[in-house]
Each structure stands twice: as structure tokens, then as C-alpha cells.
Amino acid sequence: xxxxxxxxxxxxxxxxxxxxxxxxxxxxxxxxxxxxxxxxxxxxxxxxxxxxxxxxxxxxxxxxxxxxxxxxxxxxxxxxxxxxxxxxxxxxxxxxxxxxxxxxxxxxxxxxxxxxxxxxxxxxxxxxxxxxxxxxxxxxxxxxxxxxxxxxxxxxxxxxxxxxxxxxxxxxxxxxxxxxxxxxxxxxxxxxxxxxxxxxxxxxxxxxxxxxxxxxxxxxxxxxxxxxxxxxxxxxxxxxxxxxxxxxxxxxxxxxxxxxxxxxxxxxxxxxxxxxxxxxxxxxxxxxxxxxxxxxxxxxxxxxxxxxxxxxx
Amino acid sequence: xxxxxxxxxxxxxxxxxxxxxxxxxxxxxxxxxxxxxxxxxxxxxxxxxxxxxxxxxxxxxxxxxxxxxxxxxxxxxxxxxxxxxxxxxxxxxxxxxxxxxxxxxxxxxxxxxxxxxxxxxxxxxxxxxxxxxxxxxxxxxxxxxxxxxxxxxxxxxxxxxxxxxxxxxxxxxxxxxxxxxxxxxxxxxxxxxxxxxxxxxxxxxxxxxxxxxxxxxxxxxxxxxxxxxxxxxxxxxxxxxxxxxxxxxxxxxxxxxxxxxxxxxxxxxxxxxxxxxxxxxxxxxxxxxxxxxxxxxxxxxxxxxxxxxxxxxxxxxxxxxxxx
Numbered sequence: 020x021x022x023x024x025x026x027x028x029x030x031x032x033x034x035x036x037x038x039x040x041x042x043x044x045x046x047x048x049x050x051x052x053x054x055x056x057x058x059x060x061x062x063x064x065x066x067x068x069x070x071x072x073x074x075x076x077x078x079x080x081x082x083x084x085x086x087x088x089x090x091x092x093x094x095x096x097x098x099x100x101x102x103x104x105x106x107x108x109x110x111x112x113x114x115x116x117x118x119x120x121x122x123x124x125x126x127x128x129x130x131x132x133x134x135x136x137x138x139x140x141x142x143x144x145x146x147x148x149x150x151x152x153x154x155x156x157x158x159x160x161x162x163x164x165x166x167x168x169x170x171x172x173x174x175x176x177x178x179x180x181x182x183x184x185x186x187x188x189x190x191x192x193x194x195x196x197x198x199x200x201x202x203x204x205x206x207x208x209x210x211x212x213x214x215x216x217x218x219x220x221x222x223x224x225x226x227x228x229x230x231x232x233x234x235x236x237x238x239x240x241x242x243x244x245x246x247x248x249x250x251x252x253x254x255x256x257x258x259x260x261x262x263x264x265x266x267x268x269x270x271x272x273x274x275x276x277x278x279x280x281x282x283x284x285x286x287x288x289x290x291x292x293x294x295x296x297x298x299x300x301x302x303x304x305x306x307x308x309x310x311x312x313x314x315x316x317x318x319x320x321x322x323x324x325x326x327x328x329x330x331x332x
Numbered sequence: 333x334x335x336x337x338x339x340x341x342x343x344x345x346x347x348x349x350x351x352x353x354x355x356x357x358x359x360x361x362x363x364x365x366x367x368x369x370x371x372x373x374x375x376x377x378x379x380x381x382x383x384x385x386x387x388x389x390x391x392x393x394x395x396x397x398x399x400x401x402x403x404x405x406x407x408x409x410x411x412x413x414x415x416x417x418x419x420x421x422x423x424x425x426x427x428x429x430x431x432x433x434x435x436x437x438x439x440x441x442x443x444x445x446x447x448x449x450x451x452x453x454x455x456x457x458x459x460x461x462x463x464x465x466x467x468x469x470x471x472x473x474x475x476x477x478x479x480x481x482x483x484x485x486x487x488x489x490x491x492x493x494x495x496x497x498x499x500x501x502x503x504x505x506x507x508x509x510x511x512x513x514x515x516x517x518x519x520x521x522x523x524x525x526x527x528x529x530x531x532x533x534x535x536x537x538x539x540x541x542x543x544x545x546x547x548x549x550x551x552x553x554x555x556x557x558x559x560x561x562x563x564x565x566x567x568x569x570x571x572x573x574x575x576x577x578x579x580x581x582x583x584x585x586x587x588x589x590x591x592x593x594x595x596x597x598x599x600x601x602x603x604x605x606x607x608x609x610x611x612x613x614x615x616x617x618x619x620x621x622x623x624x625x626x627x628x629x630x631x632x633x634x635x636x637x638x639x640x641x642x643x644x645x646x647x648x649x650x651x652x653x654x655x656x
Contacts, residue, residue, distance in 0.1 A: 047538055048593035077436050079454055081594050082416075118537050123596050126480055126489075127406045153409055153455060232483060289534060308484075308530075 025111045035169040037090045045083040051149040052122030052142040058114040065100035068141035071148045073173040080148040092138040122237040128207040136162040136212025199227040211237045249323035253332045269318040286320035298328035341370030346544035350624040354521040361540035368617040375425045393494040402505040403490035410597035415468035477600040496557040517632040537593035545585040554604040576649040577610035619654030623647045
């Protein structure tokens with residue numbers, strides 16, 4: 020874990036707070052699209068994409084950074100993480116994980132089509148800074164309503180005329196059509212934004228004969244869709260934990276005081292992967308492969324497929 | 333026991349048990365490990381008394397056979413990152429004689445021990461006299477391989493390998509991790525490498541691990557690349573050994589695996605350490621374990637490591653000469 024200090028706060032647009040965080044000396048390097056987990060209450064982590072400084076274009080983005088920058092969209096009805104982070108002031112301290120790669124560029128791509136909506140602009144900004152430094156071929160499509168788009172200016176400075184902005188989803192569809200049907204062979208597309216935008220890109224890409232392996236997405240909506248209630252049986256103690264329809268297995272375990280390692284809470288990091296002793300599982304993660312799913316599950320997003328699941332906990 | 337000579341005292345003896353099987357056996361890098369004769373492992377890059385000579389010989393092999401270096405075009409960013417990681421690491425491990433100064437993207441590299449001074453601008457290909465990975469691989473004793481991470485798999489994207497042990501970087505270029513390890517026999521080994529690949533893909537940015545591999549060979553030449561098989565293959569088969577204590581060498585490979593933090597590629601370093609049996613025998617515990625391992629190898633592993641004949645020969649010599 021890193022011990023960070025808030026060096027500066029800013030409000031790039033209504034509802035979004037940007038935090039500049041420092042440590043003792045240079046911080047660990049990070050790849051484009053990486054995130055860090057910020058501890059907003061004891062044991063409670065939210066992950067946020069790291070965005071490099073748009074001011075130092077001569078430096079390799081992400082290398083031995085002096086500061087970490089994150090932008091936090093306020094979710095008034097969320098679990099409290101964004102509210103707590105919006106309340107931070109310069110000088111406040113908080114703990115953070117080291118950077119995790121979750122949404123990297125594909126090194127073999129001939130061209131990168133980056134699509135962003137809302138606060139999803141943050142990892143895309145990191146990709147753009149990377150490609151601009153290395154001279155890679157890229158273009159950016161941004162859904163942004165004037166005055167409420169965070170980092171639109173930073174993006175404009177880094178991407179220049181390779182940025183196209185659409186005020187709404189209909190206009191974005193036209194931009195997507197053109198980009199996906201004119202991009203060179205072996206281009207890759209990356210979308211960060213709300214689920215609707217991600218789905219839109221996936222559909223348009225498939226129509227334009229893109230294979231799925233060249234279409235990447237990072238959803239920023241953390242909450243897993245609810246499911247049926249079930250019972251988790253903890254094999255080591257025989258204890259039974261009821262998991263409600265609206266909560267995750269991980270949340271239920273935390274609620275009753277059973278510690279489980281966890282980080283991203285959206286099935287990508289693999290920290291909470293646990294051995295399943297019995298019971299069928301509805302897998303909702305993106306970290307386990309088919310072999311691993313035979314006897315493991317990600318507690319944060321996956322659920323019992325029946326009435327119960329028995330865990331090696 | 334009195335203090336062992338330096339090559340023995342710092343030798344990464346690879347066999348912790350009396351039997352051996354293929355395993356992923358990875359552990360955290362940079363951690364000093366005690367042996368019966370001393371310790372090794374605090375540094376990731378080896379630099380013994382003969383450092384300058386080793387670096388020069390490596391360069392001579394490459395200059396004579398440029399095919400010992402390969403790099404896909406898409407490995408450019410990872411190659412630059414590998415260069416930076418290696419120079420930075422060496423400067424940290426040998427302060428005073430090795431130095432990397434940085435001013436923004438501008439770097440000045442000085443290595444007094446091997447007599448190199450070079451300025452370059454990170455990411456500017458024209459600022460170096462050669463490919464960044466060629467330059468990087470010419471500053472260290474280790475062979476250097478860059479494995480790119482794509483589609484949930486690792487791929488051999490680039491490398492400078494002059495000390496291969498019965499493989500060829502030119503032949504392996506572009507292969508997947510599974511393809512690279514296909515010669516290792518047995519279903520268990522296959523599972524080991526599937527697990528190892530998954531482990532490497534999941535490393536967090538900047539994490540570094542290491543593992544040891546080992547074998548026996550008939551002389552002290554570290555270059556057993558298939559590129560030059562014609563110059564050593566016949567002797568190896570003839571097993572024409574007069575003095576096993578001096579001629580037969582334990583070959584230990586110190587393999588480091590670094591998740592490069594910017595590109596997510598895995599930097600794979602292979603350092604070769606050769607020790608003749610007569611020096612292995614200076615440490616009775618090593619001689620006994622090596623003999624025991626050689627006597628109990630499975631036929632598959634023995635065949636893969638080409639120890640069907642050399643193994644018993646070495647074990648018999650060790651049993652005769654190791655002080656008990």
C-alpha cells in the first residue's frame with residue numbers, strides 16, 4: 020500500500036473532482052489505462068484511472084511520476100466513496116494500492132480508435148498521452164455536452180485534430196460509423212464510458228466486420244446487476260451467510276465480518292478469487308478462464324447459480 | 333567450513349532437495365538467499381570479477397552472428413522500456429562505477445567497468461547507435477528477452493540471446509509461451525507452464541520474480557545455441573571426457589521475470605553460471621544433492637536435459653570425490 024497526500028484539488032467540471040496526490044519521492048510507474056485503489060474509509064476501496072500530466076509532453080507518460088492524478092465523478096446515491104473523496108482537501112492523507120493495469124493499449128495495433136463518454140475520458144486521456152509520445156496512430160471520439168465534459172480541454176491539447184466530439188449518442192453513432200469503416204486493418208478500438216456506449220461500439224464494430232478480440236472496453240459503472248438471493252456456506256467454519264438480491268457475495272461476507280481479499284469489486288483484478296468447494300456458480304467476472312472456473316469464483320461479482328454455494332473460507 | 337572462493341560463495345546452487353522435478357519454482361526477485369557456501373540473489377544483474385570480459389565475449393558472439401538478436405517492429409516501446417529498466421537497475425546495484433543520469437527524456441549512461449559512455453533521448457531511435465534492446469543487452473551479462481502480453485497470452489517479441497542452452501532465439505521469435513515450452517516433456521510440465529504464463533500475465537506493474545534452471549555440460553562455453561550446434565554437437569554426443577571434475581560443469585541459469593510497468597511486457601533475463609564439478613565438490617552438501625538428483629531423475633527429465641549418459645558419469649564422479 021502507498022501512503023499518499025492530497026497536494027491539490029480542482030473541479031474540472033460540475034460533479035467531478037480532480038485530486039493530485041503525492042508520496043515520498045517518485046511514485047511507482049504505471050501503464051496507460053491503469054488504476055489505483057483509494058481507501059476512502061477503513062477497508063473500503065474504490066479504483067480510479069490514473070491520468071498523466073498534459074503539461075510535460077517530453078516525458079514518457081507514467082514513468083516514475085512525481086504525482087498521481089485521478090478524477091472522481093460524484094455519485095450522490097453511491098456507497099459513499101465518491102462523496103468521501105470529494106470532501107478531501109490539500110494536506111489530507113489517504114492510502115492507495117500500487118497501480119494495476121486493467122485497460123492497456125494493444126502493442127500490435129496498426130491504429131487505435133479511442134471512444135470516451137463522461138468520466139470514461141480518464142483512461143482514454145492516458146492512452147492518448149502515451150500514443151502522442153510514441154508517435155502511434157490514433158483517433159479519439161468523445162461524447163461530450165459542452166460545459167459538463169471533464170478533461171475535454173486536456174484531451175484537445177493532446178489529441179489536436181485527431182479528436183472528434185459528438186454532443187449526443189446519435190451524433191456519436193455517425194462518428195463511429197466513419198471511424199470503424201475507415202480504420203486500417205488490424206486497428207483496435209477501446210471504449211470507456213457508460214454501458215450503453217460500450218454496447219453501441221461493440222454493435223457498430225461487429226457490423227463493420229471487426230472481430231471481438233479487437234474491441235476493448237472498460238466499464239466504469241461499478242455495481243453488479245442484482246441477482247437472486249442465495250446462501251454461502253463457509254466450509255472451514257460451517258457458517259452460513261445469506262446473500263441478498265441486491266448485494267454481492269463479497270459485501271455479504273464483509274457485512275458479517277468475514278475477511279476476504281478484494282480490490283476492484285468488478286471482477287477484473289482477481290484479488291477476491293476463492294476456491295469453491297461445492298455448488299454451481301454464475302460467473303460474472305472477466306479474470307478467470309474456463310479451467311479456473313471449474314473450482315473458483317470471484318466473490319465481488321459472481322453468484323450462486325442455485326440456492327447455495329460452498330466456499331473454502 | 334572456511335570461506336569459499338568467490339565463484340563458489342556467490343553460486344546460486346539450484347537444487348534444494350535430493351530429487352528434482354520440473355516446476356515453476358518462482359520466488360520474489362532481489363532477495364538474498366543463503367547457501368551452504370555463502371549467498372546469492374541480492375542483485376538481479378550479475379557482475380563478477382570477470383564482468384568486463386563476459387560482456388565483451390557476449391558482444392563478440394553477437395557481432396559474429398547478428399541473428400542472435402531479434403525484434404518485432406511492435407516491440408519498440410517495450411524494448412525502450414527494457415533498456416531503461418536494465419540501465420536503471422545496473423546503476424542502482426553498482427553505484428559509484430555505473431551511473432544513469434536523467435534530465436527529462438535525456439539520459440547519460442556511464443559504466444566505468446565496461447568502459448561505455450552513451451547519451452540518448454528515451455524514445456528517440458536515432459539517439460542510439462543501434463536498437464535499444466541490442467544496446468541494453470550489450471551492457472549486461474544476462475541474455476535479454478521481451479515477452480509481449482496480448483490476448484491473454486505471452487509472445488516472444490524481441491530478444492538478444494547469445495548463451496542459449498540448446499535453443500535458438502531466431503527460431504523461437506514470434507512464438508507463444510506455450511509454443512516456446514513445448515519441448516519440455518510430460519503433462520505435469522505442461523500444466524506448470526500454463527500456470528506460469530497465467531502468473532506472469534497477472535503480475536502487477538513493476539513486480540519482479542526469479543527462478544533457477546539447471547543442467548550439465550561438457551565444457552565451460554556458455555553459448556550452447558542451436559545456431560552453432562555444428563561446433564559442439566558431435567563432442568557432446570561422443571562424451572569424450574578425460575577428467576570429469578574439470579570438464580563437466582553444472583550450468584545454473586538465474587532467470588528473472590520482470591513485469592515492465594509501462595508496456596506490461598515481461599522482461600525475461602537469463603544469467604548463466606557455470607561451475608566445474610571439482611568446485612561443486614568443495615561444498616559436500618551440494619555434491620551429495622547433485623549426485624542424488626542425477627541418480628533419481630525420471631527418464632523423461634533425464635532425456636530432455638540430455639543426461640542419460642552424462643548424468644550417471646557425473647554422479648559417479650561426485651560420489652567418488654565429494655568429501656563425506
